[in-house]
Amino acid sequence: MKKSIALALLASAFIISCGPKSSAVTGPKFTSSEHLAQGKTVFENSCNRCHKLPDPAKHDDKGWIKTLSRMAPKAKLTDEQHQMVYDYLISVNKK
Template sequence: MKKLKTSIIVGLGVAMLVGCFPKASEVIRSLPVENKEQILAKYSESEIAEGKVLFTNNCAKCHKQKEPETRTPEQWNNTLKRMIPKAKLNDRDGQLVRAYLIVNAKEA
């Protein structure tokens, strides 16, 4: 009986943790990998500059920041799908960070 009770408590704890883990919004998860030209056509210079500020102010809180040119746009896109929710960025701010990183990413 004690093992059953312990198993139920552990199972409920795991279920709560999984339910509380941040997930990327549908907008962030559905973003295609865009190239530098597509981003520049879609975002203004001031929006890309805002993305840099958001990147600098949010990403360094938890870990050492990677320089944008250390990854390709595809690599950044995959990373950001995980990291934007962890940084608790809204969709707009997440898109601006993504735009800044892709514009400054290394060539694929």
């Protein structure tokens, strides 16, 4: 009996620690053209307030994870907007 409780606890701890983190953008998620268009709009409206709109080709997919994680809070993006902008950027950054 005790053993099964411990096992259940262990299992739930495992599930929690390995579950998806809601906030961090770690890769592409949305690919529908609707979401990409929305990402483009958010990008064009939010990312030119402090500097000129950056060139999406400035960073590769990995580079944008880092830069956007610094810039999304500055632009006060929600997690969803952050993700949409990321997906938009990596859909147009290919040379």
